[in-house]
Every structure is written in structure tokens, then in C-alpha cells.
Amino acid sequence: MERPERRFGICPYNQDICKTPKETTTCSLRGDHCKDFAVIAGSGSSSLIRELEIELLGRIPEVCSTFPDGETRVQFPNNVREQDVYIVCSGQPSPNDAVAEINFMIDAAARSSADKITVVVPYFPYQRQDRMSRPREPISAAVVASTFRELGARRIITVDLHAEAVIGTFKKGSWDNLQAAGVLIPELREEFKNEVVVVAPDAGAAKRAKYYEERLGGLFDLTASLVVANKTRDPETGKTTSLGLLGDVYGKDALLVDDIINSGKTLCDVARELKGQDANRIIAAVSHGVITPFGLENLDRSPIDRLYITNTVEQPPEVLENPKIKVVSIAGLLADVICRIQSRQSVSSLFDNSFINGNG
Numbered sequence: 001m002e003r004p005e006r007r008f009g010i011c012p013y014n015q016d017i018c019k020t021p022k023e024t025t026t027c028s029l030r031g032d033h034c035k036d037f038a039v040i041a042g043s044g045s046s047s048l049i050r051e052l053e054i055e056l057l058g059r060i061p062e063v064c065s066t067f068p069d070g071e072t073r074v075q076f077p078n079n080v081r082e083q084d085v086y087i088v089c090s091g092q093p094s095p096n097d098a099v100a101e102i103n104f105m106i107d108a109a110a111r112s113s114a115d116k117i118t119v120v121v122p123y124f125p126y127q128r129q130d131r132m133s134r135p136r137e138p139i140s141a142a143v144v145a146s147t148f149r150e151l152g153a154r155r156i157i158t159v160d161l162h163a164e165a166v167i168g169t170f171k172k173g174s175w176d177n178l179q180a181a182g183v184l185i186p187e188l189r190e191e192f193k194n195e196v197v198v199v200a201p202d203a204g205a206a207k208r209a210k211y212y213e214e215r216l217g218g219l220f221d222l223t224a225s226l227v228v229a230n231k232t233r234d235p236e237t238g239k240t241t242s243l244g245l246l247g248d249v250y251g252k253d254a255l256l257v258d259d260i261i262n263s264g265k266t267l268c269d270v271a272r273e274l275k276g277q278d279a280n281r282i283i284a285a286v287s288h289g290v291i292t293p294f295g296l297e298n299l300d301r302s303p304i305d306r307l308y309i310t311n312t313v314e315q316p317p318e319v320l321e322n323p324k325i326k327v328v329s330i331a332g333l334l335a336d337v338i339c340r341i342q343s344r345q346s347v348s349s350l351f352d353n354s355f356i357n358g359n360g
Helices: 046-056 094-113 140-151 164-169 179-190 201-220 266-275 293-301 331-342
Strands: 037-041 064-066 073-075 084-088 117-120 155-159 174-178 195-200 223-233 240-246 253-261 283-288 305-310 325-328
Touching: 037 046, 037 331, 046 084, 046 331, 064 094, 084 094, 084 174, 084 266, 084 331, 094 117, 094 140, 117 201, 117 331, 140 164, 155 331, 164 174, 174 331, 179 253, 179 283, 179 305, 179 325, 179 331, 195 201, 201 253, 240 266, 253 266, 266 283, 266 293
Parallel strands: 037 084, 084 117, 117 155, 155 174, 195 223, 195 253, 253 283, 283 305, 305 325
Antiparallel strands: 064 073, 223 240
């Protein structure tokens, strides 16, 4: 299946620049009539929104601003009555602001008589608070998801949730959790020649690492194997203790994979252990770069040669300008999902090899 052109723009929300008039809104993904829809955005993801505009061939208005007293203001510039509305807003770098903006945008769309409301939140806010780690704690991710549903969202689209258990809290709605591997693996292929060891920094990342190992080994002419870094974590302090590597890395290029990087301590500690066991080059691939200043310092001092992240999170200049870091765009992946939903195509095909092959 060839990669579909995205030629139906954002009709009829911004007809002045849209490629197709409102009366003949046609999705070239399969050629038949496509229901009117609008894409709007919150603040905090401007670079991703600009790239998504290019993919969808239309302007995506950022509808959130701030009143003089600091409160969030939301107003749609155009009519969305009986249209499907896609709300794009990432949960970082300001998760509280993101939650408030998304809530207000959902409510505004519902009160404006929108039809189906979909929240596209590449980095889901509070996703790591998916269970009660200690007594008397909330399950914050579940609160966020259930609030979206109560306000009127029918569907949520995310990228690489920290734990998929939160999906079950979104009652009577659809939740598509996409994998960033689809956009990262083609970039990573250029880093390795013949053989690569895919390393999970802990047991929780083993499933993701296995996915990378299978795709790198199955889609490209590479010999790929899996290694798991064995460690324990103190639930009170968060301190980790390494118990060694389960697998052989001697003389091999290593690919470290994880879902989120903050301080980078886990990745950098495992990278040093890999070097201690005579691994060759060390590349890291992480879906979400929520990198702190301390994390940048850790990365610069570590033996990691290159860190790949996606633009699910808006990055500051110090991250974008770091020679060790490469940011890969997910705009094409998100655009494909929107195209497929609007043209009643299957989204599940984006979970297999089709997107990695360039056919998504």
C-alpha cells in the first residue's frame, strides 16, 4: 500500500488556504466523501503544530491565550457545528496548563455543537502517575482521562504511554496509543552497519526493546539481539541498584531504548555499564524528551554517542542545539492517523511495519 497523499487540508475551518472547497471536501486517502472536520491547538507545541500544518496542508489555529489575571482563555475563531474536532495539545512542558487548556477546548467544542471530539495529546499529562505507589495517593492519569471523557471527548490519541493500564479508565471511548518506533527506526538504521544489541534499561522497558529488536532485525539487513539491564528500585527514595546485564555486548554497537528521559540517570548509568563490558558505540532512542538541565549535563558526561527523541514535547534551544541530540518529527504519523480516522480507514495498520516501511 502506497503512502497516501494528504490533500484534503483542514476543511472547512480555514477555507482561505485549504486545498479543497467545503462543498467538495474529499479525502484522497481513498477518494470518497470525507466529513467536515477542524484541527485546533493549545499552546506549548508550536513547532509540532507548524509541521502538522505542512502535513495536513492547512492552518491550525492556536486558540488558547491568557487573561490579564493569568487565567486561561479559549475561543474558536470559526464555526465548528456538526464537524469532527481534533484538539492537539501536548502534556509538557507545562502539564497543569495543558490539562486546563484541553479541558476548556473540549468544553468549548461541545458547547459549539461539534460532532466527534478527539484529543490528540502526544505526551499524555500525568501518565507516570498511573497507579498508587504509596498509600493515600491519587491515580492522576486516570483522573485526567476520565475528565476528558466526562467533558465530551470521544477519542484520545497518544504516543507511547508509560503504562497502558490508564487506557481502561477511558470509559465508552476509543484510545489509540501509537508507537514512536515507527518514526525512530528508519533514522536509527543509519547508525548501525551489521549487528546491534538492543538494550532495555530495566525489565519494564523489555517489551519496547523487543519491539525494536524484531523490527531492526526483520526489516533491515541487521543481526539484532536483546539485552536487559537488571536493576532494583527503592519505592521510597527512587534510588536504583544495578544487578548487571542479562546478555552479551562485547564489541557490539548498542541501542538503548526507553519511553521517557528526564534526568537521564538510568540511561547514562546503563551506558556506563555497557562501556564497562566493552560495548562499541552506544545510541539511545527515547520516545519523549522531558529533559531537565541536569539531564543534559548527565548526557554530555555519559558515553552515549547519540540520543534520538521525538518532538512530542516542545524542546528548548539548549536541547535542539546539543550535538548529541537528534529530534525526529511525529507530525507525519499524527497526520496519517487523522487522515485515516476521517476517511474511515483502519488505524491499526500504523501499529505494524507499514509506517516504518514508508507506506503508512
